[in-house]
Amino acid sequence: MNKDIIVIGAGLTGLTTAFHAKRQGKDVLVIERDDVPGGQMRSHREGEYIFESGPSTGVVSNAEVAELFEALQGDVEMDVARPSSKCRLIWKGNKFHPLPSGLKSAVTTPLFTLKDKFRILGEPWRKRGTDPNEKVGEMTRRRLGKSFLDYAVDPFLSGVYAGDPMMLPTRVALPKLYNLEQNYGSFIRGSIAKAKMPKTERDRKATKQIFSAKGGFGSLIAALVKHVGNENIALSASNTTVTPTADGLFEVKYTDASGNAVSLTAKKVVTTCGAYALPDILPFIPADEMRKISSLVYAPVIQIGVGIKDVERHHYKAFGALIPSKEKKDVLGILFPSACFAGRSPEAGETLAFFIGGIRHPEMLEWSDEKLTALVNDSLHSLLKYPASVKAEHIRIYRHKHAIPQYQETSDERYATIDDIQRRYPGLIIAGNLRGGIGMADRIRQGTEIGSEA
Ligand SMILES: Cc1cc2nc3c(=O)[nH]c(=O)nc-3n(C[C@H](O)[C@H](O)[C@H](O)COP(=O)(O)OP(=O)(O)OC[C@H]3O[C@@H](n4cnc5c(N)ncnc54)[C@H](O)[C@@H]3O)c2cc1C
Structure with a gap:
């Protein structure tokens, strides 16, 4: 069977690429290893709480973000954060201080x-x-x-x-x-x-607002899936490989969810998975060359969603609180999603997201659930200064081994290698967050550009 375009990975980049390619009238297939689409972007509902296992917010830093929501109108709605989310807190000397936002606070801040x-x-x-x-x-x-x-x-x-x-x-x-x-x-x-600088109408769509999707980012993924079509997304696919054919196409093989071997050809193949997955997917690329891409280092992150029932609503009227490494705490930062967006927690409750690990503490990925739970429970009081009566009603732990790619000096070599491979194999596009930016807005822009050119 022939496809115009095969996209590997059903995360935000892959689904955005497929969405735009389909709008161009292309016959698209998305191949995904997991049994659900979304990649890092998943929302989990727990009673009245919504927890995100990956991103909680993005920034409308380019027009493509606004345009994607416009195109998906009726199926998902952008949720813009409350104005109080402009406030960010920084830990110093046993308490949080607002990051200065004006001249007066810049002069008086103890930070x-x-x-x-x-x-x-x-x-x-x-x-x-x-x-x-x-x-x-x-x-x-x-x-x-x-x-x-x-x-x-x-x-x-x-x-x-x-x-x-x-x-x-x-x-x-x-x-x-x-x-x-x-x-x-x-x-x-x-x-x-x-x-x-003068701004065009399109430039003005990049409002720099902090956004989510109503109901959490899972609803953005669901809207993209609806438009791409479930029948065009192969979930639970394993052993995916791509091989160039003599006539300038690509043969894509994988084992489907039922264990059947599938072989397809496509004019265009777009990989959107992490760099670590590429050696298996593109075995025809010489190992020395592939190493220049797959050596990309990822920071691991543990995100812990916390639901608290009885805390005065919007206890922290801020986007989030960050803890400098100098302060030597086990927590990198805490987001306050229910302070930013309505409908994320019960009326008198609060949803928090704790971030732990990062490039400096990869060993924390191995911490047991009990140890992480104890850290969060302790931090509610030692960092957030909630009274002893305030307890977490729900704690959900999400571990990401390959959370955020670290764009280090090796990036030049990685980009040059990708360019060279793409020149040698026209129609093969190595995309995803290994290049072009790590945030959601970057992913949407990349997927839009690739899908619209398909
Ligand atoms: C904890 C956390 C917090 C974050 N917070 C923010 C934030 O606040 N703001 C922001 O802008 N961004 C944030 N990000 C980054 C954001 O989530 C990513 O930019 C975006 O989701 C990446 O999308 P993607 O499609 O490029 O990659 P992914 O979501 O990783 O998707 C890649 C897909 O490829 C699939 N795959 C891998 N190997 C194979 C294979 N062999 N065959 C088939 N499929 C395969 C994977 O299963 C996955 O579904 C955060 C990320 C994490 C982990």
Whole structure:
């Protein structure tokens, strides 16, 4: 049987690709290893609580996100976070402090030293960096000072990459920030210049709002599945391999959910799974070459959904709270999804999401459920300062071995290798979060671009 396009992986990237390819009238098949679609994006309902095992929120950082929700209108609705979600909390000296959002709070915050507060005034005149592999941590220290590194950028990178600012080069991990310095000589000057730039109607769709989907991200996945069609998604597929044929097509083989061997040909194959899965899927790529892609390091993350029944609603009116590595706690951060979105918990209750592990503590992935539960129960009081009477009603633990790819210096080699393979095998596209950004908005953009060109 022939297909126009076969997509491997039914996560956000794969389903978005398939959705757009189908809109172009293409005959699409998505092959997925798991028995449910969604990849990292799954919502779990527990009574009146909604827990996300993967992402809880995204940022409408490009038009493609808004356009995807527009195209899925009627099947899923974007949920925009309440204005209070602009507030982010940072732990220092045994309590949480709001990250400054204006001049007054920037002057009075205890998070940064007085010297660094003055230092930031000189940021627009500081020399431009010359090392293309300078790490985010080094760049921050050079331009803003050590306290900004410790109490703003370190927790920010924990929240986004579950990563270490001393391991991630700004150029590949935070390219927008890198370009601000390279193109404008300063973050501040660059941000002001960018804000003044004329915006097209489409640019304005990138509202930068924090979003989820009504009912949780599972409903975005369900809407994409509805449009792609269950009949075009092969779940529980194993032993998937791709081989180029002599006539410029690809033979895709897999074992289906019933154990039958399936063989198909396609003009185009898009892989959207993690780099670690590629050696088995693309066995015709020489091992030395493949290693340049599959060596990508992933930070493990344990996400723990917590439902609390009797806590005053919106106890924390904030997006979330982050704990700098310097403070040496076992928790990376805590999100407050029910403070951001309605319908995530019972009326007087609260839904929390704890994040644990990350690149600095991969060993925590092996912690038992009992140990993780004890950590969360203790943190409700030691970190969040809830009264002793407040107890978790539900605790749900989700372990992700390959949670967030770490875009390190090896990224250049990975991108060049992918480009070279794609040039040699036209029609093969190696996509997914191994390139093009780690967040949902990046995934939607990549899937939209690939699917629309199909
Ligand atoms: C705990 C956590 C929190 C996050 N928080 C945020 C957040 O707040 N904001 C944000 O923007 N992003 C966040 N992210 C990132 C976001 O979840 C991802 O960007 C996005 O879901 C990745 O989608 P994807 O389709 O590229 O990959 P995946 O979701 O990993 O999908 C890949 C799919 O490929 C399948 N697959 C793998 N191997 C094979 C094979 N051999 N054959 C067939 N199928 C295969 C997998 O089963 C999977 O379904 C978070 C991620 C995690 C883990």
